[in-house]
Amino acid sequence: ARRILAIANQKGGVGKTTTAINLAAALVETGRKVLLIDLDPQGNASTGLGIDADRRVKTAYDVLIADDPLRDAIQRTDLERLDIVPATVDLSSADVAMVSDKRRNRRLRDALAAAEIARDYDHVVIDCPPSLNLLTINAMGAADAVLVPLQCEFFAMEGLSQLLKTVKQVRRSLNPDLKIEGVILTMFDRRNNLSQMVAEDVRRNLGDLVYRTVIPRNVRLSEAPSYAAPITVYDSASRGSLAYRALAREFIERQALA
Amino acid sequence: ARRILAIANQKGGVGKTTTAINLAAALVETGRKVLLIDLDPQGNASTGLGIDADRRVKTAYDVLIADDPLRDAIQRTDLERLDIVPATVDLSSADVAMVSDKRRNRRLRDALAAAEIARDYDHVVIDCPPSLNLLTINAMGAADAVLVPLQCEFFAMEGLSQLLKTVKQVRRSLNPDLKIEGVILTMFDRRNNLSQMVAEDVRRNLGDLVYRTVIPRNVRLSEAPSYAAPITVYDSASRGSLAYRALAREFIERQALA
Ligand SMILES: Nc1ncnc2c1ncn2[C@@H]1O[C@H](COP(=O)(O)OP(=O)(O)OP(=O)(O)O)[C@@H](O)[C@H]1O
Ligand SMILES: Nc1ncnc2c1ncn2[C@@H]1O[C@H](COP(=O)(O)OP(=O)(O)OP(=O)(O)O)[C@@H](O)[C@H]1O
Ligand SMILES: [Mg+2]
Ligand SMILES: [Mg+2]
Secondary structure (H helix, E strand, C coil): CCCEECCCCCCCCCCCHHHHHHHHHHHHHCCCCCEEEEECCCCCCHHHHCCCCCHHCCCHHHHHHCCCCHHHHHCCCCCCCEEECCCHHHHHHHHCCCCCCCCHHHHHHHHHHHHHHHCCCCCEEEEEECCCCHHHHHHHCCCEEEEEECCCCHHHHHHHHHHHHHHHHHHHHHCCCCCCEEEEEEEEEEHHHHHHHHHHHHHHHHHHHEEEEEEEEEHHHHHHHHHHHHHHCCCCCCCHHHHHHHHHHHHHHHHCCC | CCCCEECCCCCCCCHHHHHHHHHHHHHHHCCCCCEEEECCCHHHHHHCCCHHHHHHCHHHHHHHHCCCCCHHEEEEEECCEEECCCCCCHHHHHHHHHCCCCCHHHHHHHHHCCCHHHCCCCCEEEECCCCHHHHHHHHHHHHCCEEEEEEEEEEHHHHHHHHHHHHHHHHHCCCCCEEEEEEEEEEECCCCCHHHHHHHHHHHHHHHHHHEEEEEECHHHHHHHCCCCCHHHCCCCHHHHHHHHHHHHHHHHHHHHH
């Protein structure tokens, strides 16, 4: 099964963190146990799940760079069955700190393997920073598959070929089983022609890789993090909640078919 | 005068490229000559100004890493008085390629100095990637000031203190005259409470650093790049155009007062 999922796209602001938090939250609603790993030095996923700065004692930095056991950095969130490895800005020194380490690309992969994470979690969701640097490579190296949030905007397609190239490189050098889970269209605005055009263009180019589920632009999604809650808790009946529940269902369905 | 401007914010998708392109375009409308330097491996500013992939022969990569003279990489855009140094994805290897180069932080600064750029341009605008890596450090090292686009969203404030810390570090180690030009609020949606709250919060915290001009969310701004034109050309009467012209005027006004 595709247990470990990296949420990646080097284009900024496309909904990686929003997808990581809310897909994880929708998955736990189905009774599954999920570990969210925040690999972005901005720490937005940690903030969005209510982990205050003073509670980020053991973090992804300690796991990647200080070689601490992954389980030491896991903590609970307010949501039952959803745990997190938080991030701090220290992570931004990872590239430089690990430059001479031969195993720098596989640090996360090794940490997850050593922790025998499958024993306790049905899924692991990894939030990536907006770049194809060492942190995103580590996420891809550790993952079974990559889910790509794609904003329905003109610049969206620009970086896709580079992202897919990077996945191929990681598959060849580090993680032979790495798959593309799919592309999820985000911030879709049905009143806006550009949104429609980009969505059609992406489906024409990528076919089945593109999930049927589309995440609409919904202001409740951008409000939820300020209440330190996923959308399913902040506003369960919102279009954002319905969309991320549909995403979780489609993700589970596609697993079964794989 | 604050001639060289870095447009920076490590948060993704906040309007860095949109601000770089459209502020530059509004400045040339006032008769000034502007050079835009695309320092983002995504190359969105180059695409947004119509520089097709096959025309990106000499790029920012050649200037930074191959040490080619900056003037060799300058080319015209369709807009009179607006020239560009384009970017390609090669730039993403800059971190690794320059890791052992002692002058790696000041490559762009040295290249601009050697080119005596002030002779031909009133302003240089540098578009940065969504990170505080070597490329953004080079932009800050070369700049007279940093302009920070800030999206009116909850996560916006999260990374600001780190960004300001980085500016201080660059000021101490590399560029003693580096100033903060200011913060420009982007994608402001007056119908949305969160937008209003964030804008008020930012003004309370940062006072005069925040420009009076606010860039509204305007779909014409996201359409313009698909026509390879700045907003002032694509839709001169749009709210996006009016906002970026107001930004250019306020920028010029603040220069005179400085
Ligand atoms: N479907 C949506 N509708 C409305 N707002 C959204 C939606 N998805 C995300 N947002 C908002 O848009 C902004 C960008 O989203 P988010 O931070 O999740 O993107 P990201 O790809 O993680 O960004 P970064 O590249 O900086 O990591 C956030 O303020 C978020 O709240
Ligand atoms: N004021 C605005 N109104 C509507 N759309 C906007 C506005 N400003 C930017 N956009 C759109 O939002 C998206 C993000 O903007 P942009 O690419 O300029 O941000 P960025 O900070 O440069 O992103 P990155 O971090 O990836 O470099 C783009 O699709 C752009 O067209
Ligand atoms: Mg994010
Ligand atoms: Mg950009």
